[in-house]
Amino acid sequence: MNRIIEFLYFKELNCSDYRFCVLLIILPVIITTIPLNPTLRIITLLLILYGVCLLANHLILNISQERYDSLPIDYKYYVCLIVFTLFGILIFLIGLVNNLNETSQYFYLVVVVFAFTIIAYLLCLGIIVKAIITYIYYFALKKFFLNESSTEEPFISRDELSKYITINDQVKFFNTVIVNLVFYFGLVGYMFLWVLTLIKSHEPIIKALVNFAEKYSIASFGNTVGLISLVITIYTVTYSSQNKIYDKAVEMYKEKTGN
Structure with missing residues (x-):
């Protein structure tokens, strides 16, 4: 496992980063499926957003410049997209609470925001799939080639x-x-x-x-x-x-x- 990770583009991530990634990808699913009325969901989502921002600050922003530069760009995009997704869900829930419909002034603005919310989540899933495929590829590679040259390029x-x-x-x-x-x-x-x-x-x-x-x-x-x-x-x-x-x-x- 450790030998394979050395080849991966996301090898700079630690266990906390991986747990954070898993947490982020399931949060939108949880918040949209919990059996609460829209108002309670908004309160819950605000608390979740606050917690996510604190974790992002601790794991990404409040670190050394060297480690920040070494973090994969996909990881940074992933966190930003999930935060946008959660904000998009928040706007959608506010629209539900206010019973927005075609006659409302901000209806189509909320529709567009929610559309980009779904796209942002799909992009996050794409990053996850890319990481999984990369791992499977190098796992198969090291099963095919058990050793490699000790010369480091x-x-x-x-x-x-x-x-x-x-x-x-x-x-x-x-x-x-x-x-x-x-x-x-x-x-x-x-x-x-x-x-x-x-x-x-x-x-x-x-x-x-x-x-x-x-x-x-x-x-x-x-x-x-x-x-x-x-x-x-x-x-x-x-x-x-x-x-x-x-x-x-x-x-x-x-x-x-x-x-």
């Missing part, structure tokens, strides 16, 4: 390598990053529409989103299989291109520095 940051990458290769690399982001958010949007079509509710705020999803959703089994195949193909091509540019830059770096 020094880490070279992108900033250091940039001077060894031509502008044409930089453009190619950056274009692949843009393509990956477009497909990633496209996949999240697709999942968003699919999730909404599964929701059954008579609440006006949720019903407005469900009606939108049913009108514009293209989610189906065939489309899902096709989309997954396309995403795998795109990511395979783009990461292969990125690795070639990176490896080429590393070779130039070693030639110039003699490392």
